[in-house]
Amino acid sequence: MATRLVESSLDPARAIRSEVVLAGEPWLGGVERGQTLRIVDLEGNQAVDTLFFNAADPREKYSAADTIRARGNLYLTTGAVLLSTEGAPLLTIVADTCGRHDTIGGACSAESNTVRYGHHTKPMHNCRDSFLLAAARSAIPLSKRDLTANINFFMNVPVTADGALTFADGISAGGKYVELRAEMDVLCLISNCPQLNNPCNAYNPTPIRLLVWDGAT
Secondary structure (H helix, E strand, O other), X not given: OOOOOEOOOOXXXXXXXXXXXXXXXXXXXXXXXOOEEEEEEOOOOOOEEEEEEEOOOOOOEEOHHHHHHHHOOOOEOOOOEEEXXXXXXXXXXXXXXXXXXXXXXXXXXXXXXXXXXXXXXXXXXXXXXXXXXXXHHOOOOOOXXXXXXXXXXOOEOOEOXXXXXXXXXXXXXXXXXXXXXXXOOEEEEEEEOOOOOOHHHOOOOOOEEEEEEOOOO
């Protein structure tokens, strides 16, 4: 399926929520059915590790396997429907100025950093711990067992001819964004990736902006 670059008509001045998530920090919040969430790559090439859950029952969550199978493509762009573990639509990508978002690279962790980059990286910040930190700071009952294969917005993970994954420089740029319409009340769990050991964010984690519009906007 071809990349579909589509710009949004939504006015940031009319957003009901606008927050900056600093480099390496987590975020956890709700998006109601019919609302639109925009994730903005403020400086370019920042990887945004993201999970979505049914707000009414977080045991139902984003399913990479079902989304990839239904879409017939490893990468997400405009028109992609994010399916849950129950096969229900969670969100739909309605605008995208980057055009390619990874579904299979996963989230960095202390363990994966150690295997890939050496034991000296074990104390470094990582996305898995950021997910758990955001959950611990909230009253939402999420734990390790709720973490699953995530989306890496703006991240470039090419698949080689022999089926291997490679972490490459991003193809995003400052100000590019992806916009998603919630098809049910969802929880959005983000780790604004702190990775310093591969080029997914040009070895330089940077902030992102989150905006939310009401469905009537």
